[in-house]
Amino acid sequence: MTCAQILYRDSSSIDDSEPIYLLRDRSRWGTWISSPSNPGGWTFVHHREVPLPSRTQLKFGNPSSQALEFVIGAPPG
Numbered sequence: 001m002t003c004a005q006i007l008y009r010d011s012s013s014i015d016d017s018e019p020i021y022l023l024r025d026r027s028r029w030g031t032w033i034s035s036p037s038n039p040g041g042w043t044f045v046h047h048r049e050v051p052l053p054s055r056t057q058l059k060f061g062n063p064s065s066q067a068l069e070f071v072i073g074a075p076p077g
Contacts, residue, residue, distance in 0.1 A: 004031045004060060006052060006070065021052040021072065029061035 004027050009020040023045060025031045030046035034057040042063060054072035059065040 003027055004058075007049075019072070021054075021070070022049050023052045023056075023058070024049045027061065031061070032059040032063050032065075033057065034067070 005024045007022045007024055009022065023031060023033065025045045025047060027046075030044055032042045033045055033050070033052075034040060034042050035053060036055040037053075042059070044063075052070055054070065056070045057067045058070060059067050
């Protein structure tokens with residue numbers, strides 16, 4: 001399967017209060033990410049797994065694609 005996936009790992013075994021989410025890219029074209037610690041700076045991820053903090057922006061396949069934001073928490077409203 002060639003795709004990008006968002007994975008959840010239970011962090012209780014690491015003695016961490018925050019859940020751990022990861023981006024696993026196995027796609028043909030890769031994924032671009034911009035983390036909250038590096039706003040506006042895009043990093044190319046291809047065939048690897050990286051931490052995915054809340055408020056990370058993602059672009060799938062192309063740096064000119066529409067940015068989507070990954071947010072951990074309750075839905076608005």
